[in-house]
Amino acid sequence: MSCDPFRELLSQRLDGELPEDARPALEEHVSQCAACRGWEGEVRRSDAAAREAGAMALPAGFADGVRRVSARRRMPARVLRYAAAVAAGVLAGVFGTMALTPEPRTGPDPWTAADELGKHMHASKLLFRQAANLPGAAGDLELVRGEIRATSLVERTARLRAVPGQPPEVRDYLQAVEAALAAIEAGPAVERVRELAAGVQLDERIARVQQVTGAQPRPIPVVVEPSTPLGDPGAAIFAQGRANLFAGNYERAAALFESVKSGPYEEDAQYWYAAAQARQGRAADALRGLLVGTAERWRDLETAGLVKEVAARAGVVLAGRRPDSLKAEDVLAILQQPVTVMVLNSPRGQVMIVSPGQSPEAQLISDMPGVQIQRNGASAWMVVDVQQVQMDPRVLDRIIRLRDQFQNVGH
Amino acid sequence: METGVAQQDVTPLPERLARLRDGDADSLRGVIDEFGPKLLNFVYRMVGDRSAAEDLTQEVFVKLLSHADEIRDERLLGTWLYSVARNHSINHLRSRKTAQRNRPEPPAEPSRPDEAAGRRELAEAVQRALDGLEEPFRTTFVLCVMQEMSYEEAAQAMSCSVKTVSSRLFRARDKFRELMRPYLYEVR
Numbered sequence A: 001m002s003c004d005p006f007r008e009l010l011s012q013r014l015d016g017e018l019p020e021d022a023r024p025a026l027e028e029h030v031s032q033c034a035a036c037r038g039w040e041g042e043v044r045r046s047d048a049a050a051r052e053a054g055a056m057a058l059p060a061g062f063a064d065g066v067r068r069v070s071a072r073r074r075m076p077a078r079v080l081r082y083a084a085a086v087a088a089g090v091l092a093g094v095f096g097t098m099a100l101t102p103e104p105r106t107g108p109d110p111w112t113a114a115d116e117l118g119k120h121m122h123a124s125k126l127l128f129r130q131a132a133n134l135p136g137a138a139g140d141l142e143l144v145r146g147e148i149r150a151t152s153l154v155e156r157t158a159r160l161r162a163v164p165g166q167p168p169e170v171r172d173y174l175q176a177v178e179a180a181l182a183a184i185e186a187g188p189a190v191e192r193v194r195e196l197a198a199g200v201q202l203d204e205r206i207a208r209v210q211q212v213t214g215a216q217p218r219p220i221p222v223v224v225e226p227s228t229p230l231g232d233p234g235a236a237i238f239a240q241g242r243a244n245l246f247a248g249n250y251e252r253a254a255a256l257f258e259s260v261k262s263g264p265y266e267e268d269a270q271y272w273y274a275a276a277q278a279r280q281g282r283a284a285d286a287l288r289g290l291l292v293g294t295a296e297r298w299r300d301l302e303t304a305g306l307v308k309e310v311a312a313r314a315g316v317v318l319a320g321r322r323p324d325s326l327k328a329e330d331v332l333a334i335l336q337q338p339v340t341v342m343v344l345n346s347p348r349g350q351v352m353i354v355s356p357g358q359s360p361e362a363q364l365i366s367d368m369p370g371v372q373i374q375r376n377g378a379s380a381w382m383v384v385d386v387q388q389v390q391m392d393p394r395v396l397d398r399i400i401r402l403r404d405q406f407q408n409v410g411h
Numbered sequence B: 001m002e003t004g005v006a007q008q009d010v011t012p013l014p015e016r017l018a019r020l021r022d023g024d025a026d027s028l029r030g031v032i033d034e035f036g037p038k039l040l041n042f043v044y045r046m047v048g049d050r051s052a053a054e055d056l057t058q059e060v061f062v063k064l065l066s067h068a069d070e071i072r073d074e075r076l077l078g079t080w081l082y083s084v085a086r087n088h089s090i091n092h093l094r095s096r097k098t099a100q101r102n103r104p105e106p107p108a109e110p111s112r113p114d115e116a117a118g119r120r121e122l123a124e125a126v127q128r129a130l131d132g133l134e135e136p137f138r139t140t141f142v143l144c145v146m147q148e149m150s151y152e153e154a155a156q157a158m159s160c161s162v163k164t165v166s167s168r169l170f171r172a173r174d175k176f177r178e179l180m181r182p183y184l185y186e187v188r
Helices: A004-014 A020-032 A034-052 A062-087 A113-132 A138-150 A153-162 A168-186 A190-199 A202-213 A233-247 A250-259 A266-279 A283-293 A301-314 A328-335 A360-365 A393-405 B015-021 B025-047 B050-070 B074-095 B113-131 B137-146 B151-158 B162-186
Strands: A339-346 A349-356 A371-376 A379-385
Touching: A004 A020, A004 A034, A004 B162, A020 A034, A034 B113, A034 B137, A034 B162, A062 B025, A062 B050, A113 A153, A113 A168, A113 A190, A113 A202, A138 A168, A153 A168, A168 A190, A168 A202, A233 A250, A233 A266, A250 A266, A266 A283, A266 A301, A283 A301, A283 A339, A283 A379, A301 A328, A328 A349, A360 A379, B015 B025, B015 B050, B015 B074, B025 B050, B025 B074, B025 B113, B025 B137, B050 B074, B074 B137, B074 B151, B113 B137, B113 B162, B137 B151, B137 B162, B151 B162
Parallel strands: A339 A379
Antiparallel strands: A339 A349, A371 A379
């Protein structure tokens, strides 16, 4: 009879795993089998040798090393997790069903968690930079709110927050953004928004997120908002314009807004056109939208503040006065009546003159060569090439005085 | 049969695992203090390479941080860790095709030079003998003999039955004894 079954029992006995009911038979066999007794003795010695062979200790900084490597690799794991979540429909919503580009496509925008986080960081960077630098014009605050809506930043934040297993740095970042967004939407004063934006310490938080996840800020692609009625070309263009504006494609955004000449989005498009131009430093074009093209409902104190800010930066003369010498209420008073904007282009630079009603100067030169006029109701936008216009000497003198007032302003 | 790796279910994540998942440094340190040295020595005995053992053990904990929310029962944490460590070790051995295995290093801080030499010889002999054990016998031997794990725990870590553990361990012991015989009779 083979000794193997008994030796397995001996092995069990060495480990304290021998069943009680097997003990009598084992002991009887061992008492009669010298080979098994010898085997057990050798096994005891070899086991002891194995246990005495020495143990390694964990190297110093082992835990820190684990955390470091984990942080470096965490994002790929998140990518997989996000992808799985999408497959499961957990994240169905803006990412899965609303990310439609103007181009015909067969499915949702392919995306990854890293991409989504990158887009979120890009969006919040633009948003908070703008919020932190609000010049005091409530119109800018509306722009901030508009961008929050246009980019679905609240929804994006909530959905990213809901994804389990986020690194603490990502959760901290999302939590801070979420709180600030809620506060901005709640409608605090401009000063409070500036404080909020600064308090978020976004750059530091984003840097930590980047360090941990490797995700890089990346522009949000052109998207059509879910509420946009598809099939309405004007609406689609308007939505594309907002998306481009947020993505930083200001020129493209301005072109899109300008192209919307009719339909329910016209009023909004005028305002956003101005915002897009203001963003790329084109004060003249921004003011054209705000002063001449902007619909009645935008002519409020917020817009007046934006006009004042843009005009001050561009050295624009508002009703014969420097913008910084005007209160927002004064600017609003100008906006609430028809205005004439004269843009004088000369070798020494560009001067804009904004006058309530139809200024005598404008009337005098409106028919001359070298003057381009765009009218919107009773308001007029005049672009004047000073070199070409044969002006009345009195008008020219007045214009030159105005120009010299702002000769150091080049825009 | 218990697989040793936690199954997905809907029970809330135990607090310690939730903290681990969230990257809590103290929780990680606690788990490493509890399991790290044993895992390191298990992996070391599996692969016979100190440097690789450290790397592989680190990988185990890195994986833990990203998969903590898959372990729904904290009692299975150790089982899960050993299971992953074993897989990592086996994969490492498979991928190491022609590289010369590093010799075992002496245990830490011997008190006298002659003791150091003796321990080094013993460590080398043990590692040579372990190298002579095929999988899954080596894992079974390391877990049950060197790590003094119960059969039940070893069965969970290896996703097999207790009966299989017993059978494998007997064969592993028998082989290890045979391989160690020259050392035991010549040196001791």
